[in-house]
Amino acid sequence: MWVRFSAFLLAFFLSVVSVNAQQLQALARVNVAGSSIVDTRAGGLDIHLALSQAVPFRLFTLDDPLRLVLDFQEVDWQGFDEDQVVQTEKVADVRYGVFRPGWSRMVIDLPEPLIIDLAEMKTDRVRGTALLTVNLKPATDEEFAKASGAFRSEEWAVPKGNKGIKPKTRQIGDRPLVVAVDPGHGGIDSGATREGFLEKDLVLQFARELKDALIRSGRYKARLTRTDDRFVSLPERITIARQMGADVFVSIHADALAEGRATGTTIYTLSEEASDTAAEQLARQHDRGDLLAGVDLRAQDDLIAGVLMDMARLETGVRSDLLAEMLVSGIGQSVGRIRKRPHLSAGFTVLKAPDIPSVLVELGFMSNRSDLNNLLTADWRNKVIRGVLLALDTWAFEDAAQARLLRQ
Numbered sequence: 001m002w003v004r005f006s007a008f009l010l011a012f013f014l015s016v017v018s019v020n021a022q023q024l025q026a027l028a029r030v031n032v033a034g035s036s037i038v039d040t041r042a043g044g045l046d047i048h049l050a051l052s053q054a055v056p057f058r059l060f061t062l063d064d065p066l067r068l069v070l071d072f073q074e075v076d077w078q079g080f081d082e083d084q085v086v087q088t089e090k091v092a093d094v095r096y097g098v099f100r101p102g103w104s105r106m107v108i109d110l111p112e113p114l115i116i117d118l119a120e121m122k123t124d125r126v127r128g129t130a131l132l133t134v135n136l137k138p139a140t141d142e143e144f145a146k147a148s149g150a151f152r153s154e155e156w157a158v159p160k161g162n163k164g165i166k167p168k169t170r171q172i173g174d175r176p177l178v179v180a181v182d183p184g185h186g187g188i189d190s191g192a193t194r195e196g197f198l199e200k201d202l203v204l205q206f207a208r209e210l211k212d213a214l215i216r217s218g219r220y221k222a223r224l225t226r227t228d229d230r231f232v233s234l235p236e237r238i239t240i241a242r243q244m245g246a247d248v249f250v251s252i253h254a255d256a257l258a259e260g261r262a263t264g265t266t267i268y269t270l271s272e273e274a275s276d277t278a279a280e281q282l283a284r285q286h287d288r289g290d291l292l293a294g295v296d297l298r299a300q301d302d303l304i305a306g307v308l309m310d311m312a313r314l315e316t317g318v319r320s321d322l323l324a325e326m327l328v329s330g331i332g333q334s335v336g337r338i339r340k341r342p343h344l345s346a347g348f349t350v351l352k353a354p355d356i357p358s359v360l361v362e363l364g365f366m367s368n369r370s371d372l373n374n375l376l377t378a379d380w381r382n383k384v385i386r387g388v389l390l391a392l393d394t395w396a397f398e399d400a401a402q403a404r405l406l407r408q
Contacts, residue, residue: 187231264339
């Protein structure tokens with residue numbers, strides 16, 4: 001019997017994949033050795049599920065019989081051994097598998113009323129792996145009934161147990177724009193290398209200068225996804241952006257091509273179809289892991305949630321394209337020279353957040369000596385930064401006007 005339940009969608013990461021072949025590659029695998037279901041001293045249960053990568057998830061409790069339901073998008077259960085994972089006699093049965101295309105489910109039968117006290121998924125910044133931790137605590141029948149049941153459309157707030165992400169309200173020009181500046185690569189991932197210069201160092205320097213300029217303007221709040229030479233996984237980059245409440249995500253790169261003579265600044269937006277061969281090649285270079293973004297959809301069932309995500313992507317895609325065009329215009333005016341085809345698209349994973357307008361700025365190509373000289377020249381970098389601020393000023397005004405119209 002379904003009774004009223006409150007879904008716990010905690011830092012609901014959205015993993016965007018395209019066709020079936022890509023979905024198969026994107027499945028998270030369970031690390032049995034790192035997973036466990038054990039008793040707590042307080043009489044509850046601790047659940048640890050180690051995954052090869054972070055995935056969207058939600059969890060809730062149901063009655064008749066008492067059970068905890070965990071939904072994932074999507075987990076490969078091959079090799080999962082419940083006898084090894086379940087280390088308590090309290091749990092009579094654990095069931096798992098695919099219950100709907102694109103969704104996996106685990107159901108844990110509960111011995112008594114237990115409610116969710118904490119649930120969080122943490123991503124390892126180096127390996128890109130994830131650990132889902134769920135703490136259940138004893139409760140009365142009344143408390144269990146109150147914490148369980150059907151979705152309620154007004155429940156959009158993230159649960160108190162989650163220290164992460166709150167739903168983002170679109171800006172309407174009444175507050176400073178929040179910009180997430182993402183210096184590509186870092187740590188063990190050096191990016192492109194030419195003549196002793198590393199892409200990770202050059203883009204970090206530019207990102208720091210851009211962030212400082214944004215803050216000094218007084219019109220923006222800005223934060224870097226990495227502030228030093230460390231590796232930050234793609235899931236973590238978007239998590240940082242969402243935690244800061246970013247209105248815009250700007251990823252900074254300066255790649256090199258093994259073939260061809262690409263030169264000049266290029267602005268990329270998301271598309272599953274690459275604009276050209278170079279764009280496709282760069283997308284492969286960037287996508288070293290799956291990017292996951294957070295969306296609070298705990299008030300919706302699976303089908304509705306999927307539709308809402310698609311709608312969010314459509315709206316965000318239009319806003320991202322507008323931002324790209326503004327950047328082309330702003331940087332072009334400031335620098336005086338920009339690539340012949342300055343706005344391209346490709347399936348860059350780092351642009352796949354459904355709820356944050358995102359662009360990737362390829363400052364230049366380190367494989368081109370002129371571009372490399374520009375990257376090393378403070379005056380050129382300052383010109384590009386002035387162009388970015390001009391673009392963001394224009395975009396923020398237009399985006400706010402559109403948002404106000406939508407609210408009428």
